[in-house]
Amino acid sequence: MQILTTVIAAAVTLAAIALAARAVRQIVAVVRSGQPDPSRFGDKGLRLREMLAETLGHTRMLRWTLVGAAHWFVMVAFITLTTLVLEAYFEVVSPTGELPWIGHLTAFGLLSEWIGLLGLAGIVVLIVIRLLNLPRRQRWSRFTGSTFWQAYYVEYTILAVLVCGFLIRGFKAADGHLPYPTWAAPISHALGTALPAGAAAVSVTALVKILVSMAWLITIALNVTMGVAWHRFSAFFNIFFKRDPGRPGSGLGGLRPMMSAGQPLDFERADPDSDQFGVAAVEQFTWKGLLDFTTCTECGRCQSQCPAWNTGKPLSPKLLVLSLRDHAYAKAPYLLAGGGKTPAGVEKATQEQLARVNVLALAEAERPLIGDADAQGVIDPDVLWSCTTCGACVEQCPVDIEHVDHIVDMRRYQVLIESNFPPEAGVMLRNLESKGNPWGAPPATREDWTAGLDFEVPRVSDGGAFEYLFWVGCAGAFEDRAKKTTRAVATLLHEADVSFAILGNGETCTGDPARRIGNEFVFQMLAQQNVQTLNEAGVKKIVATCPHCLNTLANEYGQVGGHFEVVHHTQLLAQLVADRVLTPVRPLDGGVTYHDPCYLGRHNRVFTPPREVLGATAQDGGITEMPRNSERSFCCGAGGARMWMEERIGKRINTERVQEALATNAQTIAVGCPFCMTMLTDGVNSTGSGQAEVVDVATVLLNSIDPTTPR
Structure with missing residues (x-):
């Protein structure tokens, strides 16, 4: 025996x-077979520690x-x-x-x-x-x-x-x-x-x-595409090579620059005939991207948190990754025989090299990466353009897959080479190029929000010294609801004797919507202009009311030579309240709930300061949390340039979020983002309930402050 x-x-x-x-x-x-990515090999000790913490410590799974x-x-x-x-x-x-x-x-x-x-x-x-x-x-x-x-x-x-x-x-x-x-x-x-x-x-x-x-x-x-089994081996490598070791949370924040042959693309020298503009074929993802696809466990945590999926849209981050994985391995015999395209889209292999490749792999190689059912594309355009880049997928992924980076890379090719994107977004891009703001408002009206204030808002052009540059942003300067926040913040800073100044008409859009939609060229143009202006003004510290501006200024302008200390206005206000420079004395009437903006919370880990400010103004010192809050907050629907694209499929994301907020019975829905302000206000109005008011945290604080209190 x-x-x-x-x-x-x-x-x-x-x-x-x-x-x-x-x-x-x-x-x-x-x-x-993927493109090079040299940035993945630094800080090996830190990478090892984080990999061991996430695997042996299960820091992501134990959420x-x-x-x-x-x-x-x-x-x-x-x-x-x-x-x-x-x-x-x-x-x-x-x-x-x-x-x-x-x-x-x-x-x-x-x-x-x-x-x-x-x-x-x-x-x-x-x-x-x-x-x-x-x-x-x-x-x-x-x-x-x-x-x-x-x-x-x-x-x-x-x-x-x-x-x-x-x-x-x-x-x-x-x-x-x-x-x-x-x-x-x-x-x-x-x-x-x-x-x-x-x-x-x-x-x-x-x-x-x-x-x-x-x-x-x-x-x-x-x-080999059995990720539910193979992740037991590949997850260690995928986590080790995550893009931003040491960054708290999921490693979200700034987008990676557009890469070609492993190096950031220099638009002053870039040539579409020789350089890679975004991703047009699966082999044009970096090797880390292909490792991402291989490692997917099919657990669906990303899917369960995705605002697009939860409101009936075709985007599931999981299914997107699985489609790319299956396509990559079906196309593998063709790629490994020398097939595929160069960064500029030129076929690399000769017919002799591909003679032994099986018919199925050759057929897979003919499929476009992006295309509808008629074109037999791997990813449907509606999937690609449904993403709000909120980062919920990346936040929840237990093996550190970078869904948002891959989606934006595919968008970049569609926008820059194919000129194929939702038509209404074209108006936004033209406004950015011609007016320096997505609304197309006259640039000379950026300072109009200062009218009616009972104090003079200092300008950088005045030549005086200042500690903080108050970055107003396009919404804060031009959108009526956001202007209330801008005036509230300026008033509070003035009341607290904080030394600040604004650029006024010298400010232009940070480029966030251009970059998220995939137009890296417009982003680079705006970013370089702003960095030059800020550096010439000697700016070191910036306070911003828009999390999208904050994220771009803090996490992406370093790619073009701009290095600044950037805080959100709720962070500065929370510190002023804690130091008793600002003292709330008038309690907020009714209950309050707080909506975490994606780009403030998940992307930049600012969760506590807004709650501290609201806690200081609430009657009982607390707020009523929505079921989905903090790291799991549900998107308002405006990120990823979706603010300027129609939502034609499924339920509106802002309606879903507003219904969750109204279910708390709070009379005030507090926000910390002008995009969220617009989306949630529209959502409240669409319900016809009239039972809640959407206001910024700064406005809540200003309403709670007695101007006669000595400071």
Whole structure:
């Protein structure tokens, strides 16, 4: 019996290892076919620490407490109990076999017993959660579109391997060959009292354990797109090579510059005939992008948080990544034979090189990356343009996939080369180029908001010294509702004797909407103009009321030579309140709820200061939180240049958010962003309820301050 089981185990294992090695070579070759990205190799010590924290510490997964804890136990069991799979080879040879050196140690028995038990409990929990969240049971299930047979297969394989492990020990205990005392292996000894004795049972069960494990390895080797399995190996690398190690949270913030051949594109020298303008084919993503696609676990956390998906639009960040993954690996034989396009879109391979490529791969190579059903595109245009770049997908992804960067890269090619984008956005882009603001307002009216104030707003052009440059922004200067916030902030800064000045008519749009829609050229033009103005004015500190402006000034202007300390107005106001420079004395009437702007919260990790200001003005010192708040706040729908694009598909995102806010019964919906102000006000008006007012945090504070209080 031992000879037969040994031969079978050896044969299956050798076949599995050979197939797995071939699969790893294929995955590595596909990932390496992407464009270079030298920025991923710095700060190796920091990268290693963050990778270990996110994997072993499960810092991202444990945000979902039950699922995260269950997954952690399963991960630990998967890693540590590979030793028991190895031990099974010794048990196949001999029923009393064990791992050399450590197999007989009580500490090893105790550790593996409890890890196995907790891993078993964890995988059962995950199986139950998946079954309870099937799409037929939940309309917006995060598992919609996931490959179910693969998930079931992986989960039940883990379950079977863990059960086999306990059965082997149980049979050993029944025969009196288990080397651990009862207190160290209570489950195994309990099984031993219930199982019949028999040496052959140990070897047969060990063989079953090996066959189940090797069948799993063979299955994933034959399915290189089986991310639910392969992420167990690739996630370590994907997290290690995340784009911004050390940045709190998800690494959101500024967009990466447009790259060509691994270097930021210089528009003064760029040539569409030789340089890459965005992404037009899957091989034009960086190697990290291709690693992202490979690593997707199909867990659907990104999908469950996406505002577009939750309001009936075709965009699911998960399905987008899966489409790109499947396309990349279907096209792989063509790419690895030398096919594909140069950065400028020129075919690289000759017909002779491609003669041996299979027909399916050649057909896949002919598919456009972006195209509707008639064009058989990999990504539908409605998917691409539904994104608000809110970052909820990136925030929730447990393996650090960079969905927003990939979406914007595809947008860049569509805008700059194909001139293919929603037509109404063209008006916005023309306004940016001709007027310096997306609304097309006369630039000479940027200072009109100062009219009617009972103090003189200082200008940089006056030549006086100042600590803060008050960046008003286009909305704050031209949009009526946002002007109220601008005046409130200026008044509060004046009341607090904060030294500040404005650029006035010398200010122009930061370029955020141009960059998010994909027009990197217009962004660079505006950014360079602003950086020159700010540097000439000697600006060091900036306070901004618009999170989009804040994000661009703080996280992206460094790419064009502008390095400034930038704070949001709620941060500065919270400090002034804490220092008792500003003292709220008139409590806010009625309840208040706070909407976290995506570009203030998720992108820049500013969650507490707005709440501190509101807490100081609320009657009971607190606010009523919406169910989706802080890192999981639901987008207003205006980001990613969606402010200037019609929302024609599904439910309006701002309506969804307003309904959530109104359900708190708060009379005040506080915001910290002019885009959110516009979208939520429109949402409240569209409901016809009239029960809540949307105001900025600064306005709430100003209304609470008694101007006669000494300061």
